[in-house]
Amino acid sequence: MSDHFDVIVIGGGPAGYPAAIRAGQLGLSVACIDGWKNRDGTYAFGGTCLNAGCIPSKALLESSELLHRAHEEFALHGISTGPVSIDIAKMQKRKEQIVKGSTQGIMALFKGAKVTALTGHGRLLPGRQVEFTAADGSQKVLSANHVVLASGSNPTSLPTAVFDGKHIMDSWDALDLTETPKRLGVIGAGVIGVELGSVWRRLGSEVVILEASDTFLALADQQLAKEALKHFNKQGLNIRLGAKVSSATVGSDGVTVAYQDASGEQSLVVDKLVVAIGRRPNTAGLLAQGTGVMTDARGFIEVDEYCHTGVENVWAVGDVVRGPMLAHKGKEEGVMVAERIAGHHAQVNYHTIPSVIYTAPEIAWVGQTEEQVKANGRAYKVGNFPFMASGRARAMESTAGFCKLIADVETDEILGVHIIGPMAGELIGEAVLAMEYSATTEDLQLTMHAHPTLSEALHEAALSADKRAIDFINR
Numbered sequence: 097m098s099d100h101f102d103v104i105v106i107g108g109g110p111a112g113y114p115a116a117i118r119a120g121q122l123g124l125s126v127a128c129i130d131g132w133k134n135r136d137g138t139y140a141f142g143g144t145c146l147n148a149g150c151i152p153s154k155a156l157l158e159s160s161e162l163l164h165r166a167h168e169e170f171a172l173h174g175i176s177t178g179p180v181s182i183d184i185a186k187m188q189k190r191k192e193q194i195v196k197g198s199t200q201g202i203m204a205l206f207k208g209a210k211v212t213a214l215t216g217h218g219r220l221l222p223g224r225q226v227e228f229t230a231a232d233g234s235q236k237v238l239s240a241n242h243v244v245l246a247s248g249s250n251p252t253s254l255p256t257a258v259f260d261g262k263h264i265m266d267s268w269d270a271l272d273l274t275e276t277p278k279r280l281g282v283i284g285a286g287v288i289g290v291e292l293g294s295v296w297r298r299l300g301s302e303v304v305i306l307e308a309s310d311t312f313l314a315l316a317d318q319q320l321a322k323e324a325l326k327h328f329n330k331q332g333l334n335i336r337l338g339a340k341v342s343s344a345t346v347g348s349d350g351v352t353v354a355y356q357d358a359s360g361e362q363s364l365v366v367d368k369l370v371v372a373i374g375r376r377p378n379t380a381g382l383l384a385q386g387t388g389v390m391t392d393a394r395g396f397i398e399v400d401e402y403c404h405t406g407v408e409n410v411w412a413v414g415d416v417v418r419g420p421m422l423a424h425k426g427k428e429e430g431v432m433v434a435e436r437i438a439g440h441h442a443q444v445n446y447h448t449i450p451s452v453i454y455t456a457p458e459i460a461w462v463g464q465t466e467e468q469v470k471a472n473g474r475a476y477k478v479g480n481f482p483f484m485a486s487g488r489a490r491a492m493e494s495t496a497g498f499c500k501l502i503a504d505v506e507t508d509e510i511l512g513v514h515i516i517g518p519m520a521g522e523l524i525g526e527a528v529l530a531m532e533y534s535a536t537t538e539d540l541q542l543t544m545h546a547h548p549t550l551s552e553a554l555h556e557a558a559l560s561a562d563k564r565a566i567d568f569i570n571r
């Protein structure tokens with residue numbers, strides 16, 4: 097192996113590995129260094145997303161949702177079964193196989209793009225040199241024309257509830273539970289809190305989620321957030337807002353969590369406690385003295401809109417830089433950087449990053465919330481369509497939620513789309529594409545949608561923005 101590459105990528109998660117593959121496709125010589133170590137001691141590329149994030153969480157959401165449907169919905173279809181139960185060990189094994197298949201897939205993709213995969217730790221040295229410490233401890237200094245930093249993020253810890261991996265857990269521990277805890281506490285009602293809370297609730301846990309903010313899903317359109325909270329409460333997710341945790345103590349009865357809310361001091365006893373209060377950029381051991389790469393007050397590597405650090409030919413992408421911590425955002429940044437390195441003029445449209453929360457009902461949005469549009473002082477119109485009025489949703493027995501579209505009154509340009517309901521994460525794709533092309537409400541109105549499909553909800557919401565919806569009474 098040569099010690100010099102056109103590009104060295106440090107980090108093989110969903111930001112780093114696409115950067116490496118795209119650079120390889122463009123004919124550059126590439127090495128991608130990744131040090132992710134699984135709990136069984138094996139190493140795997142794919143980062144948080146494939147090993148302990150997006151993929152395993154979606155596998156468990158799917159299994160637990162099927163169980164829930166078997167309990168709650170089969171009878172409605174006239175399907176009778178014997179007693180329905182779930183084997184948690186088998187469920188976890190399925191998840192592990194999905195993870196393994198996905199991470200092994202990266203190796204095949206690397207081979208196809210002629211990317212050299214290096215397992216171990218990478219540290220940027222001055223002058224675009226990289227110190228590589230292999231898994232066996234041996235060290236080597238590599239050099240590159242360009243270095244891409246893609247070291248991701250780690251869970252934020254809470255000094256008052258220190259992770260012990262057994263009783264006080266992070267999201268990775270919570271994905272790997274081998275039995276259903278009777279009482280599960282979660283600190284943080286963010287994306288992880290509601291997704292993992294939903295998994296274990298459906299599998300039988302009593303779930304209490306303590307959220308410090310008085311506002312539920314503060315980043316989401318608040319009409320959507322209120323609808324979500326209503327459904328989550330109905331499902332038995334006990335979400336307590338304005339709850340400030342002061343301590344968590346492990347004892348013989350489980351974990352006792354002391355917190356304060358509007359009514360005063362409170363206490364909660366649970367068998368397991370998950371802390372999911374956000375994630376922090378991971379730059380531990382990444383930057384040697386004198387590289388010139390800067391981090392901001394919160395530890396994110398500073399970059400411009402093209403993910404360049406300001407140090408010649410050193411780039412950074414994904415969770416370790418500003419912006420939402422989402423796999424697809426990191427992927428687009430990785431691809432953009434690879435293309436810019438190859439001399440192309442790629443860019444990322446940061447205004448059309450979709451967000452999806454994979455609960456039931458599913459939640460998805462793109463663009464501005466109604467609160468943001470209002471704060472910007474823009475004259476706007478809103479179209480709404482309830483899934484109750486969708487023939488397909490009714491056939492699916494999934495009528496909760498709605499599709500909401502916000503557009504500029506004068507230009508008719510779509511400013512944001514917010515969906516809570518069946519397959520919202522799939523439906524949002526059309527809205528992203530529409531906004532990418534600066535579509536107007538009229539463009540969507542004139543686009544034919546197949547019947548009966550869930551996608552008609554977006555069509556009807558667009559029509560409703562001009563009070564011309566067909567399938568429900570315009571308000």
Ligand code: FAD
Pocket residue numbers: 106107108109110111112129130131132133141142143144145146148149150151153216217218219246247248249267268288378380381382413414415416421422423424425426
């Ligand atoms: P990471 O995925 O964290 O990858 C960074 C990699 O770099 C890791 O393998 C790390 O070990 C390695 N590394 C770090 N430093 C070094 C070094 N010095 N040398 C060598 N290797 C190093 N996002 C979504 O878009 N959709 C979802 O459904 C979703 N679900 C999630 C569920 C959970 C439970 C969690 C925790 C996160 C979820 N996310 C989801 C967020 C998503 O996982 C992250 O946004 C994404 O993984 C970030 O990609 P990244 O490549 O920047 O970093």
Ligand code: NAD
Pocket residue numbers: 254283284285286287288289291306307308309313339340341372373374375420421422451452453454
């Ligand atoms: P988050 O930012 O989504 O939510 C954290 C929540 O914890 C917030 O509501 C915050 O107000 C609350 N909080 C903060 N400090 C607290 C405290 N001391 N006590 C109680 N509550 C507190 O973060 P997360 O849920 O940990 O997820 C981390 C990241 O992973 C997110 O940025 C998210 O984008 C990503 N993720 C994405 C998906 C997805 O795309 N479906 C799924 C999981 C995770």
